[in-house]
Amino acid sequence: MNEALRPSSRRAAKNPAVAHHGKLRRRSIGRTLGKVVGIGLSVALVSGGAVAAYAAWDLASTVKPTVSLGNEDVLEGVPDVGAMPGGVNLLLVGSDSREGQGDGFGDPDEETAVLNDVTMLMHISEDHSHVEVISFPRDMFVDVPACTDPEDPAGEPLYEQYGVKINSVLDYGGLGCVVKTVEQLTGVTIPFAGTVQFLGVAAMSEAVGGVEVCIAEPIEDEHTDLYLPAGMRELKGLEALQFLRTRHGVGDGSDLGRISNQQVFMSALARKLQSGGTLSDPVALYSIAKAALANMELSDSLANPTTMVSIAKAMKDIDLSKIAFIQYPTGTTDGGVIPSDSAEIVNLALQSDTPVVFDPTADEASFASAGDPTAVPAEGEAAAEEPAAEEPAAETPATPAPTTEALPTDVTGQTAAETRCSAGRTLEDQ
Numbered sequence: 001m002n003e004a005l006r007p008s009s010r011r012a013a014k015n016p017a018v019a020h021h022g023k024l025r026r027r028s029i030g031r032t033l034g035k036v037v038g039i040g041l042s043v044a045l046v047s048g049g050a051v052a053a054y055a056a057w058d059l060a061s062t063v064k065p066t067v068s069l070g071n072e073d074v075l076e077g078v079p080d081v082g083a084m085p086g087g088v089n090l091l092l093v094g095s096d097s098r099e100g101q102g103d104g105f106g107d108p109d110e111e112t113a114v115l116n117d118v119t120m121l122m123h124i125s126e127d128h129s130h131v132e133v134i135s136f137p138r139d140m141f142v143d144v145p146a147c148t149d150p151e152d153p154a155g156e157p158l159y160e161q162y163g164v165k166i167n168s169v170l171d172y173g174g175l176g177c178v179v180k181t182v183e184q185l186t187g188v189t190i191p192f193a194g195t196v197q198f199l200g201v202a203a204m205s206e207a208v209g210g211v212e213v214c215i216a217e218p219i220e221d222e223h224t225d226l227y228l229p230a231g232m233r234e235l236k237g238l239e240a241l242q243f244l245r246t247r248h249g250v251g252d253g254s255d256l257g258r259i260s261n262q263q264v265f266m267s268a269l270a271r272k273l274q275s276g277g278t279l280s281d282p283v284a285l286y287s288i289a290k291a292a293l294a295n296m297e298l299s300d301s302l303a304n305p306t307t308m309v310s311i312a313k314a315m316k317d318i319d320l321s322k323i324a325f326i327q328y329p330t331g332t333t334d335g336g337v338i339p340s341d342s343a344e345i346v347n348l349a350l351q352s353d354t355p356v357v358f359d360p361t362a363d364e365a366s367f368a369s370a371g372d373p374t375a376v377p378a379e380g381e382a383a384a385e386e387p388a389a390e391e392p393a394a395e396t397p398a399t400p401a402p403t404t405e406a407l408p409t410d411v412t413g414q415t416a417a418e419t420r421c422s423a424g425r426t427l428e429d430q
Helices: 033-041 049-063 168-184 198-205 237-245 255-275 282-295 305-317 343-351 381-385
Strands: 088-095 118-126 131-135 143-144 159-165 190-198 213-217 219-221 227-228 231-235 295-297 323-327 329-333 334-340 413-415 420-422
Touching: 033 420, 088 159, 088 305, 118 305, 118 329, 118 334, 131 255, 143 168, 143 334, 168 190, 168 343, 198 282, 213 255, 227 237, 231 237, 231 255, 237 255, 255 323, 255 420, 295 334, 334 381
Parallel strands: 088 190, 131 323, 213 420
Antiparallel strands: 088 118, 118 131, 143 159, 190 295, 213 231, 219 227, 323 413, 329 334
């Protein structure tokens, strides 16, 4: 039998009946990505003197207790000032834990699972010219390596698991175990990570002043209490959270449809951050940073304000057409999905730091978002469709441009320069 599909075995050095919780906090817009986290702290870049010093101190004091990933040694020698040199890999996890979230998200005493319903990897390239954001389906079967027990870090590790759903890993071994699982899956080292819960998502969407998204068909979802008409809609707070959580109200009602819906939101967010003057507004940046740090639990490596500033500087000038949101390619199997052959192409692109381009004839499954025929191309989109004429050769030959990896037709997603619409779904269609 395929090893990835072998039944799960809860093998731990401790009593198997004891649930191992990573004591993690704060959910989804993780996809606001390290972008929201990092960009927020670039307030230090646009504030001056005592204001910058106070902001750094205040933001640092806001950070919640951190999580050790055990691989921070790869960051030795990274300077405290300037853009983060080289590439950056950052994992964002959205936890569906109801702990501390109030009465609006179910009974915390009955709904006690701590699942990583959103697992996203952000890769910033070595030369800071492109970004890839990979979304991993929550029902994807994966193998889990041996992990440090977050409840007893000095004790015996938790045993490896085989053929379990990726969204169970947070509950099994905490954030560090999710990082190790994605590292094993993709073949890249991930030294930065953070988690966010429901209220954190709402708070950060408020901090950015809302995000305007396109909705192709009405969204009706009684599970998240979200009802939106077709058209353009500015989302923030609870409504933004509901939009990012909805599954039944979009596409084919699957988790894959929800990922596509989240990509609609993320691309709109990226466009707003670059075109709305956020990066030059100290008040807005400070508000975003404050919300992110107050509502997320971060790895030790990410909680340092100067490190966050460095990551922000590495990202702030990347062209929207070079920011790709990719749904990790999978095929169906009994009870969930498994990585398809094309997943290895995505892995190799990450490992070799190669920018990717979507196939224009890529499979448009029923879960995909819809194109917006009336949308005005975002900044950088027209340039991506009609490349400018090449400059005359300089006296000193320029460094050759990196090879672009053309993704197979079963790899879906979009760039931040592409305006797409949420494929809504009414109650009648459910």
